[in-house]
Amino acid sequence: MAAARLVALLIDPAQAGTVGPGAWTEILAVARAEQLIGTLAIRLAGMDLPPSVLSVLDGARATALEGRRQALWEAEMGRRALAGVVAPLILLKGTAFVAAGLDAGQGRSIGDLDILVPRPMLDVAEQALLAGGWMWVKPDPYDDAYYRRWMHELPPMLHPERDRMIDVHHTILPPTARLSPDADKLIAAAVPLGNGLAMLSAEDIVIHAAIHLFADGDLSGGLRNLWDIDRLLREFRNGDETFWLKLAARAAEHDAEPVVARALRLSHALFRTPVPAAWRRATATDRLFIRRLLARDGWGRGTRPATRLAFYVRSHWMRMPPALLARHLWIKWQRGAAGG
């Protein structure tokens, strides 16, 4: 199976010498579809591979390096626009990984700039970004009002000159979600990077990545997000014997123990992450998650539609109380029917 072969190659790049041309074609298609091709290219750098494989990987590596440069520049643009409003500027997800030089940033594709702003500063930050040239991309009043009332971030904004989006978070999960991580604690523990930028603490980065993976989406892009978690765990546990204890304690503070535990179990099951024994045993539900994470064929197509649908419904179920969910899906469905 193509997705499983990609996973095996990410874990152990030395296997690359044994992959045949047909399998390469499928692995590269899955890696593209899962946005892991840059990561794969960096992992396999310097290896003796067939010329056509090298040529695809060279292109992917160049794309990842340019993406990294653009992401860092966008973070700097955000910092300048918000100077005097928030300092240092707290980066989330991919941009934080590259700004902090973490392994998880190696070859990672980075889309939007995600930042975390204290809720009381949200209005001022919004005005500062509008003054800095960012614009709304959701002109629809329902969507706009929905974001402002129910979401953990402002409606997305775009900088038209650079064609880059910014997501301004005030916490890391919608207020309607069953979990309630503590945004004040995230901000208080953030680690300055020395250049006006900051990242979350090591434990909070892992917790955010786990929440992002399991509680804030339908697992599309999940394989890449789980790879992030594997890299983060391996890097943070190195040289810090107490990391696992601190992570468990912090997960409890954020009311996020189940998702963090699942992240550790799945990371160990798929990427052989060296986690403590308590997190090494995959449950029956974990196996469903793995089934979903690997649902991709050698043409890059999503497979297993029933599993996908189940996770899609689950993602909304976790984010909203039933009545709100029903209302939201009804409005979205009507809009889809009217548009189609």
Add this chain to the structure above:
Amino acid sequence: MRHRFAVRVGPIGFRVGSEWRAPIAALQALYRDYPRLDGVPDFTVRLEASRPWRRWVRPSVTIAGDYAIPDAAPLPLRHGLLAAEMGMNLQMALGQRRFLLLHAAAVARKGRAVIMTGESGAGKSTLAALLQTRGWRLLADEFVLIDPATGLVHPFPRPVSLKNAAIGVARAALPDATFGPLLTGTPKGDIRHLLPQPEAIAAMTEAVKPMLLLFPQFGRAAETRAVGAGEAFVRLTQASTNYVGLGERGFDALTRLVRDVTRAAIDYPDTASAAAMIEDLW
């Protein structure tokens, strides 16, 4: 996918998978003179039904692949070949990072290339096709590939996509050439593909030094005007789909290109005039 096709065009390998046989059969006919793909493709294109039942009922082809545009309108199955060609173009436009891509046509003679760029309708495809009758070898239609490391043009001689009146003009000028099926009623009117002459395909692995950069405009009295490096640079940044994505490599490649070539805008009433003007600039 059930039906599949793989081909190499210049330095780029494609594989196309389809839920229907017809588009694959059409591709096999159109690319019959091209080498088979050995090794791993650079890009995957998928031709899929827009809804499961649309595979059989009013078949509707959605273009997907490594790279896709959300909400791209599907095409009817009788335009399946066009969907495949558009799918390949889309992969190049969105995913190509090894070469600087210029939306342009190119021909070569004696190992030197002429790059012709301009708005759609400027006549660059037709001009490139017809110059084949005057001792020029087709290097590329639609996409010209510049290697950022060497500055050389790498041939990418896909079948030339002729539209509307250009179809008849090319048929008359190239009576022995091979054409694909006539596709009528497409979003761009009538489309018919012209196979490049055999020598263009035979020489498609040989990179060529660019000599002349032309901004042609069909349908006007013959006139040649020099184009400054700065103007050429700006026009080419707009004609490139991946200039920004290449970062510094793109800037360096484009700066070098406009500096090293002769640059001119030409207005031309017919191919003979254009050929003469190119000879003069050469």
